[in-house]
Structures are given as C-alpha cells and as structure tokens.
Amino acid sequence: MPIYADAIISAKQVITMDPSNSMATSVAIKDGIILAVGDDLRSVQGPDTATHSFLDCTVFPGFIEPHTHPDLCAQMYSWVDISGFSHKTSIEVMEALRKSIYKAPKGEWIFAFGYDPVIFPDLTGLTRDELDDIAPENPIAVMTQSMHTLFVNSLALSEAGIDESSEPARFGGEYVRDHTGRLTGKIEESPAMRPFLRFFDDSKETRSNNLSRQYDRYKSVGITTIGSAGLFFRDEETVALYQDETVGDRLRIRNAVYLRHMDIDNHNLPKFPSNKVFGMSGVKLWYDGSPYTGTMLLDQPYLNTELTTKGLGIATDSTGRANWELDEFYQLVSGLHDRGVQILVHAQGDRATREVLDTFEQVLNNSSNKVHRHRIEHSALMERDEILRAADLGISISFHMNHVKYYGQRLRDEIIGSDRSQYLMPARSAQEAGIRISLHADSPMFPPNPLDLVQTAVGRMSVTGEMINEPEKLDLKDAMRAVTIDAAWQLGIDDQVGSLEVGKLADFTILGQNPFDVNTNKLNAIPILDTWLSGTSTNSLIN
Structure with a gap:
C-alpha cells in the first residue's frame, strides 16, 4: 500500500544542508517528519495531500540559535x-x-x-x-x-x-x-x-506575556530551535510557562535547556532529545566574565585607555578574574562528565579558554567516559595552539560573532590591542582544525538574527566600516552550517533537525532569497517569510 504525504512544499530552491550539500525543489511531509526530498515527488502525492508553493523563495532547514537567554530577553526587553x-x-x-x-x-x-x-x-x-x-x-x-x-x-x-x-x-x-x-x-x-x-514585576501574567513575545522575536528571524544557555528555573510555575509555549498553535520554538549546575538535581524536565520541544540538554558553567566589565580572564592586562579605565571602570593593569578555583572547577566538571551531562562553559579570555581546556583534558584523561559533546561558549580570544588542543579533545566552540560587528574596532584599538585581535573570534581556524562550530547572538546582549551572524562571519566587518581579523572569514557554506546542522550537532539533535533529510523533523525557514545568490554584505536583509515546525506553518503566511 503506497504511503502518501500529508503535504508537499515546493520552492525555487530547497537547500538541504545534508552531507552532500544537495539541492532540490520539493519536500514531502508525513506526520511532521520529512518523507521525501527531491524535484519530482508525485509518487508520494495522494488525493488528500496538501500542496504549498513558494516558487520565488528558498526553503532552508530551520535556523538554530544555540546560545540564548529567553528568560533574560523576556525580562530585559520589557525594561x-x-x-x-x-x-x-x-x-x-x-x-x-x-x-x-x-x-x-x-x-x-x-x-x-x-x-x-x-x-x-x-x-x-x-x-x-x-x-x-x-x-x-x-x-x-x-x-x-x-x-x-x-x-x-x-x-x-x-x-x-x-x-x-x-x-x-x-x-x-x-x-x-x-x-x-x-x-x-x-x-x-x-x-x-x-x-x-527580584524587585522587577514578576507576576505570572507578566512573565508569560514577555516570554511569548520573545518566542515571536526568535520566530521572526527564522529561528526554530534555541539552546537556552543557563536557564533560571526558580519554581514550578516557571516550568509551566515554558510548557505552555509548546501547546497547540503556540508551538513555534523548540527549546533545548542548559541549567545552572546547582539546579541540575532540582527539576523535573524531560530529556530534550526524547521530548523534542522543551527539555534538558545539559549544564552551563561560567568560568570568566565579560570584556566590557573587566572580568574576562587574560594572560596580559587590558589596555589602559580612556574607554577601559573610565568608560568601563576597569582597574589599571587588570587581567580580569576567574569565577572558580581550578581544583573546585575540576571536581565539578569531572562529576558532571561522569554522569554523562553535556557541559557548556562560558570562557572569553585567552587564559580562561586555556584553563578550561586544561580542565577538560584532565577530566577526559582520568575518565573512562570518552563520549561527549562539551562546548566552550563565546571564545573571544583563543590562540591557535588552544584551538588545535580543543580539536584533539573533541571540544566544540560556539562563537559570539557579533562582538566583531558591534565592538570589533574598539576591542582592537582600546581594550585588547592589535596583537591579540589577531585571534579574536578565530572561527575559520577552528573550522579548519576540524571543529564543528556554531554562531550565536547571546540575546539579549545582541539581537537574535542568524543571517546577521552569518554576514559578520563571512565579512568580519564592524559597524565602523573596518574589517576585523580578516583571515578568520568563513566561507558562506560553513557559516550557514554554523546556524543549521553544526549548531544542531552541538545541541546533540543533529539526527532530528539541522538539515532536510528523510526521517528528520520537518522544520523549515522560508526565505525570500537564496543566501548563496545574494551579496554577502546584504545577507541580513533577506526577508524571512515563514517558519514551519513539524510540517506546520507557525504564522500561516502560505502563498
């Protein structure tokens, strides 16, 4: 008996992001799963199959934002x-x-x-x-x-x-x-x-409305899956608010949750890979802080400039600080790793990334468990030797890429200096070392927008019109992987989302233009027409 699709989507191009980088013009969907991908899908088109045409548009796998803070966005965007x-x-x-x-x-x-x-x-x-x-x-x-x-x-x-x-x-x-x-x-x-x-208006109604608006922001820029990097679960009411966003026609974002380490045993979340819409994926740790607070941990001091000492209030000759003693950090990471928990570590400075890698190396050498997808988050400064070591250890990197766009010139000239700026956000070096990288906006720090991150990664252009660390430009294909299939791999769900392949969830982003046909300095202007989750439009903009 033939199996017919529930729906078939046709477009000018379907960019699959599969291992062969294949292209097609149609995708067939059955029960929210991709049934077929190709140019002629009449064999799976039955009498009740719905057809949707986006003939002037491009269908991509749903974009993935692997490091964001929906709770902080919901709160701070209302301030x-x-x-x-x-x-x-x-x-x-x-x-x-x-x-x-x-x-x-x-x-x-x-x-x-x-x-x-x-x-x-x-x-x-x-x-x-x-x-x-x-x-x-x-x-x-x-x-x-x-x-x-x-x-x-x-x-x-x-x-x-x-x-x-x-x-x-x-x-x-x-x-x-x-x-x-x-x-x-x-x-x-x-x-x-x-x-x-805690004094902010935190009523359930306020939190619910703000969270719903934030999910709409993600959707509006083509995001279908997020990684919540350090979600704060204060009470069961908080869990319920997120679960409400997965019910019926409110479902428009999948949320892979990374808890703070002190919350890991105090929740009742399902595992995300089995739940597929909202659940726990791992733990987020903070090893150092921010370049703009003076808490990024460096080998050599910040520059002593008007910006650092007066604008940012950083102490003269400061090298930042770590949030942990190394022995204590090792014990925590070791315990989580042996439990099979995926670990994300916030590390910005060169010394911070080195000490985090030291810890991972020691943990992996002392553990019988060699299987992991641990990550370093942000990686503002990372020298080549550390990139190669990360590759050897199997540690992936998620780059906070729009530091380059918004702050690149002042980072180079007034915060870290030109020498260190040569290893600022070294995305290409990491990719060439064999590391599967991703790009993130860390919202609410920067507005969520995967295509804007891609534009920065391939152009390395700051808002001041200066190119920052040009040798680290990514190829467009690699940058698009960093917001689709490689981001999915980092979240441990590349078998479910991230590419358009038979058997995966039918999550799409519908673009008004094909990024591979657009000038790379105009990628962030490509219209986002729709997103689909499990084969259903999230905003009903079907032509």
Whole structure:
C-alpha cells in the first residue's frame, strides 16, 4: 500500500544542508517528519495531500540559535530601552533614562537595559552618587548591554538589603567598593545582581506575556530551535510557562535547556532529545566574565585607555578574574562528565579558554567516559595552539560573532590591542582544525538574527566600516552550517533537525532569497517569510 504525504512544499530552491550539500525543489511531509526530498515527488502525492508553493523563495532547514537567554530577553526587553541599537547618541540614551524616572511614581523601581559605553564613547560607568542625583526618589537599576554589570543607586541598595558589609553569593559576583570601602553602586556578574532583580514585576501574567513575545522575536528571524544557555528555573510555575509555549498553535520554538549546575538535581524536565520541544540538554558553567566589565580572564592586562579605565571602570593593569578555583572547577566538571551531562562553559579570555581546556583534558584523561559533546561558549580570544588542543579533545566552540560587528574596532584599538585581535573570534581556524562550530547572538546582549551572524562571519566587518581579523572569514557554506546542522550537532539533535533529510523533523525557514545568490554584505536583509515546525506553518503566511 503506497504511503502518501500529508503535504508537499515546493520552492525555487530547497537547500538541504545534508552531507552532500544537495539541492532540490520539493519536500514531502508525513506526520511532521520529512518523507521525501527531491524535484519530482508525485509518487508520494495522494488525493488528500496538501500542496504549498513558494516558487520565488528558498526553503532552508530551520535556523538554530544555540546560545540564548529567553528568560533574560523576556525580562530585559520589557525594561526601559537605553541601548545603542535604539538610540543614536548618548544624549538620547540619558534622556530616555530621565524620562522614565520622571514618569515613575515615587518609590517605584526603575529598571533600564542597554547602557553601553562601548558604542557611545562619551558614556562612562554610572556611579551610585550620579544615580542618586538622577533618581532621588526611586530605586533604580541600570543594566549594561553586556549584562555583566548593573549600576544601582542608594535606594536600590537599601531596598535590596545590601550594605558595606554585604558579600554576594558564590560563583563570581562582586559589589564594587571604592578605596574607602564604600559601595560605588557597580554590581558585577549575575550572583551579585540577584538581590536587585527580584524587585522587577514578576507576576505570572507578566512573565508569560514577555516570554511569548520573545518566542515571536526568535520566530521572526527564522529561528526554530534555541539552546537556552543557563536557564533560571526558580519554581514550578516557571516550568509551566515554558510548557505552555509548546501547546497547540503556540508551538513555534523548540527549546533545548542548559541549567545552572546547582539546579541540575532540582527539576523535573524531560530529556530534550526524547521530548523534542522543551527539555534538558545539559549544564552551563561560567568560568570568566565579560570584556566590557573587566572580568574576562587574560594572560596580559587590558589596555589602559580612556574607554577601559573610565568608560568601563576597569582597574589599571587588570587581567580580569576567574569565577572558580581550578581544583573546585575540576571536581565539578569531572562529576558532571561522569554522569554523562553535556557541559557548556562560558570562557572569553585567552587564559580562561586555556584553563578550561586544561580542565577538560584532565577530566577526559582520568575518565573512562570518552563520549561527549562539551562546548566552550563565546571564545573571544583563543590562540591557535588552544584551538588545535580543543580539536584533539573533541571540544566544540560556539562563537559570539557579533562582538566583531558591534565592538570589533574598539576591542582592537582600546581594550585588547592589535596583537591579540589577531585571534579574536578565530572561527575559520577552528573550522579548519576540524571543529564543528556554531554562531550565536547571546540575546539579549545582541539581537537574535542568524543571517546577521552569518554576514559578520563571512565579512568580519564592524559597524565602523573596518574589517576585523580578516583571515578568520568563513566561507558562506560553513557559516550557514554554523546556524543549521553544526549548531544542531552541538545541541546533540543533529539526527532530528539541522538539515532536510528523510526521517528528520520537518522544520523549515522560508526565505525570500537564496543566501548563496545574494551579496554577502546584504545577507541580513533577506526577508524571512515563514517558519514551519513539524510540517506546520507557525504564522500561516502560505502563498
């Protein structure tokens, strides 16, 4: 008895991203699974098969964002927007902040997101006293674009119960003090920020609406699967909010969850590969911090420039810091690895990536378990010897590529220097070493947009018009793999998504143009017409 498709999609091109890089014009779907791929699928077209034509368009595997923060996006994108992506000058930024304070009732908390001294050179690190002057009657918390620094005023410190004797929770936070021991209002890293963030309106309705809007943002740029890198599950209600987004016509994003290590035994999530829409994939660890907070761990000091010492408030001759003692980090990684847990480690600086690889090497040498898909996240600075070592150890890398686009020129000239910029985001070197890489935006730090990441990876062009570390340009094919099949491999679900092959889930992104036919400096302008999950359109834009 013949097996007929439920639906057949036809397009100008179907780019499969399979091992042969084959192309076709049609895909057949049965029960949400790809039944056939080819040019003539009449053999599986029955009397009840629906047909959908995108004859001027290109069908791609659904895009994958392997490192994002839907919870933080849902929260921070609802704060007062003072980012360099929405404002043209620092004057506009500060005016937006002042307007929000003027409108707020006395005593109401004000949260703002996107303060960015890297984009706007005349912005400097905010102080407690400055914020006291700006907001004398309201507790205020201002998050930088990098999300690694929070600035607060005296009222915020008081309401959070933080005083000169307070110390943050473990794992890498700091309440910054001046030379007299007085709190400056600068809060570094997530563990130190939590006492303040709990004052944001966190009702179930607010969280649900904000999360739903964030899923729509992912969908609008062609993303069908995300890796949540360090999702914060505070309670069972949080789990329910994510599960609600998988029900019926609300399903438009698959979410592979990486928990914080302290939460791994305190949840009831299914395994993602079996659940396929929302479940646990592994654990996320933070080894160092951010280049723009001064917590990226380096071998040699940051440059001492106006930007680093005044704009970012980094101590003179600082080399950053690690969030862990090496012995303690080894014990944690070893225990997780022996349990078969996939481990993602945030590491930005050259010293950080080396020490993380030292740890992985020691763990793998001492363990009988040699099977893993452990990853290093961001990898801003990574020398060639460490890239080769990562390849030998089977450690893959996910690159935070739009550091190059938005901050590349100032990183090179004012933060790390031209010598170190020669191994800034070394994507091509990693790919040539045999590492399966991916690209991510780390939203809400940068807006989610896989095609924008691809454009940066193949062009290495900054917003200032300068090319940054040109030898590390990726070929377009390799960059597209980094947001489809290789990203799926990193998430451990390449047998289900990432390419259009028989037996895989029918997840598609419908593009208005074929990226391989477009000038590479215009990739991010390609229209996203639709996404499909398990053979169903997520927005019903079917022509």
